[in-house]
Amino acid sequence: MTTTREAPARKLTAKGLATRERIVKAAAELIYEQGAQNTNNEQIRTAAGVSGSQLTRHFPTKESLVRAVLAWQADTIVARHQAPELGELDSFAALRRWADSYIASQDMLRGGCTFGSLAAEVVKTEPAHRDAVADGFERWQELFKRGLSKMRERGELRPEADPAALAHLLAAAFxxxxxxxxxxxxxTPLRDALYGALAYVESFAAEH
Amino acid sequence: MTTTREAPARKLTAKGLATRERIVKAAAELIYEQGAQNTNNEQIRTAAGVSGSQLTRHFPTKESLVRAVLAWQADTIVARHQAPELGELDSFAALRRWADSYIASQDMLRGGCTFGSLAAEVVKTEPAHRDAVADGFERWQELFKRGLSKMRERGELRPEADPAALAHLLAAAFxxxxxxxxxxxxxTPLRDALYGALAYVESFAAEH
Structure with a gap:
């Protein structure tokens, strides 16, 4: 990730770090609800319970805050995909559990993917964030690629299965x-897309 | 579509209609380049070669103009999918041609789907446009569903193929x-996603 380009977190005290995190979390929630362009400093300040000067000390520009939210959402989605019940996304059952944890969830209907919906909003309007968007998608897709690679190594997927290509399909369908x-x-669209993509992945199952 | 909620085009003279279309087209191009939130009246006025009063007479608010652009992009994408070389998207060859016409196109890399990228920008930030976004996606997906249904009726797809579900997979992968x-x-991501989705559709091919 590109955290080095953000506010220099390493110089912060523990209290400063906690404040910074509170701001990012509040901003992430507001932005997920209503989009980045509709979210202003006043709303973030109120939600995070910080002063205007605290906010601008941590994030001198809205751009720097949106960038931090992108990184935070990427970390959050990667962490969610590493939950114990998903194993290492390296079995058909784990991939089904992953899909089912999103299908028909109220959050998905309301606001879509926590990372992807923000990525889609800013990828065109904020060219400066494109690398952060790319990094987040890459880290997330890497998890699928790694899980599928393990399945192929263990002979659960046939050798002609292409983990990188299948990861792209799963990520795009999602x-x-x-x-x-x-x-x-x-x-229905997400369900049909994920079940279709998973069925295609499963078509590479080795026959035993 | 929801054209009835837009400016009452039916009352316009031929010249008025032409002006209106010039504005929508110029706005659509600017919005595709840089996003709706970065596009202002001044840029649209200049690109369309119209006066400020002409612009506001046709589109009193930015919201009304974005709505017209959504409808215009939906019409454009539907028309593109009805091009003669795609037939009625009712053969494996036509579906491959469809995919190949987008894969590795410079436009896709630069700005994504002409309709979908705007839809993704506004679906959360402008709840009032959600029905226009839904309408556009529905009209577009209907084309795939219809083509796949024909293939099933003709026995080219096995009876268990679900045209609506496969259309969702193709649309989501795209x-x-x-x-x-x-x-x-x-x-690579779009190519892998579309080729994977198409291979899954083709797995329902009837055996002859």
């Missing part, structure tokens, strides 16, 4: 399905 | 792949 769910206000 | 392409600045 992001596109999340957008279509949000638009339609119902959960 | 939208998600377009976003990942834009973020990564390279065309």
């Amino acid at each position: 992001q596109g399905g999340a957008l279509l769910d949000q638009a339609a206000g119902e959960s | 939208q998600g792949g377009a976003l990942l392409d834009q973020a990564a600045g390279e065309s």
Whole structure:
């Protein structure tokens, strides 16, 4: 990730770090609700319970805050995909559990993917954030690629299965399905997309 | 579509209609380049070669203009999918041609889907546009569903193929792949996603 380009967190005291994190978390929630462009300093200040000068000391510009939120959402989504029940995303059952944990979730209908919906909002409007968007997607997709690679190494997937390509399919089906769910206000598109993508992955299962 | 909620085009003279279309087209191009939030009246006025009063007469608010651009982009994408070389998207060859017409296109890398990238920007920030976003996605997905239904009726797809579900997979793989392409600045994610989705569709081919 590109944390080095953000506010120099290493110079902060423990209290300063806690304040910074409170701001990022409050901003992340507001931005997830209503989009980055509709979120202003006043709302973030109030939600985080910080003063204007605290906010600008940590994040002199809105751009720097959006960048920190992108990194935070990427960390959060990566952590969620490393939850114990998902193992290392290295079995068909774990991949199904992953899909089912999102399908028909109210959050997905309301706001889509916590990282992807912000990525989609800023990828065009804020070219300066494109590397942070790319980094987040890459870290997330890497988890699928690694899990699928293990399955192939263990002979659960046939040798011709391409972990990188299958990871792209799973990631794209997820992001596109999340957008279509949000638009339609119902959960069939994401379900159909993920189940279709998973069935395709499963078509590479080695026969025993 | 929800054209009835836009400026009452039916009352316009031919000249008025032409002006209106020039504005929408100029706005659509600017918004595709830089996003809706970065596009202002002054830029649109200049690009369309209209006066401020002409602009506000046709589109009293930015919201009304963004709505017209959404409808215009939906019309454009639907028309593109009805191009003669794609037939009625009712053969494996036509679906491959469709995918190949987008994969590695410079436009996809630069700005993603002309309709979907705007949809993703506004779906959360402008709840009032959600129905226009939903309508556009629905019209577009309907084309795939219809083509796949024909293939099933003709016995080219086995009876268990679900045209609506496969259409969701194709649409999601496309939208998600377009976003990942834009973020990564390279065309592998969309290619892998579409080829994977198409291979899954083809797995329902009837055996002859």
